[in-house]
Amino acid sequence: MILAQHIQAIQVPLGYSHWRPPAVVDDGLANWNMDDLPNPNATSHLVFETVNSLLQHWPNTRMRNGHTIVPGNIPKGTLLYHGTRQNELPPGPEWTATDPEHSVLFCGGESGEGCWLFTLATTRPLKVVYFDGSSAAKVEYGPLDAQDLIAWGTSRPWWTFEEIQRIRDLCKWGQDYGVDGFVR
Known part of the structure; x- marks a missing residue:
């Protein structure tokens, strides 16, 4: 049995076309060395992973501390x-x-x-704000942080079970923006 002591995963681009219209200012990509590996600490791929995992159970269970706040609509008749x-x-x-x-x-x-x-x-379309992650989990330090920041301007892990106060304060904040509800 072989065990790897260090495993590192990085994203490697598959290809790049150097063609561009002549009017485009040189952006330095023509000199991009395809043999150079991306920085192992790069996080730009996480943007796409976040979008891909919205409203899915397992990605949001694995990454329970959500960080994305997304506007949405719930259709009439839901x-x-x-x-x-x-x-x-x-x-x-x-x-x-x-x-x-x-x-x-x-x-x-x-x-x-x-x-x-x-x-x-629902008798009309509802404007909602969606919190990703396991944002309804009653766990300190993480899942409720985005909601706490919207409602109170700071994380309050000691208020984990203050659901009634949390929803009241979120609704108060949402009134200024025409928000009808929250999805988490």
């Missing part, structure tokens, strides 16, 4: 779900899910208290 112990809709901002199985987990409470699963349908 079904959203909210699970609760109470038999009435929440009086203020509250989190919903895109599948009922996830919402049922939030019924909580003692056995026999009941579980109310509300199915909601």
Whole structure:
């Protein structure tokens, strides 16, 4: 069995055409040496990896500390779900899910208290802000940082379970920008 002590992965360009229109100013790429390897500390490829992993489970589980904040739209007629112990809709901002199985987990409470699963349908397109990573995970130092920065201007790892205050403050921030909700 052979074990590698040091493994290094880098991105290597496949090719480059030196042709360009004569009016273009020399950008130095004509002298680019294709034998030179890229800097192993380069991070530019992470931009494409981030875009590729938006709304996917496993990439955002692996890289749980999200760093991308993306505007989006939820179309009219989209079904959203909210699970609760109470038999009435929440009086203020509250989190919903895109599948009922996830919402049922939030019924909580003692056995026999009941579980109310509300199915909601959007009546108009919604403007949303999407936080990538495992941004709904209740873990200190990371997954909630982007939301904390928007809501409070600083990371508050000691407020991990302050979901009601977090959504209220995010909604307050979003009012200035016409944001209807948040996806995480």
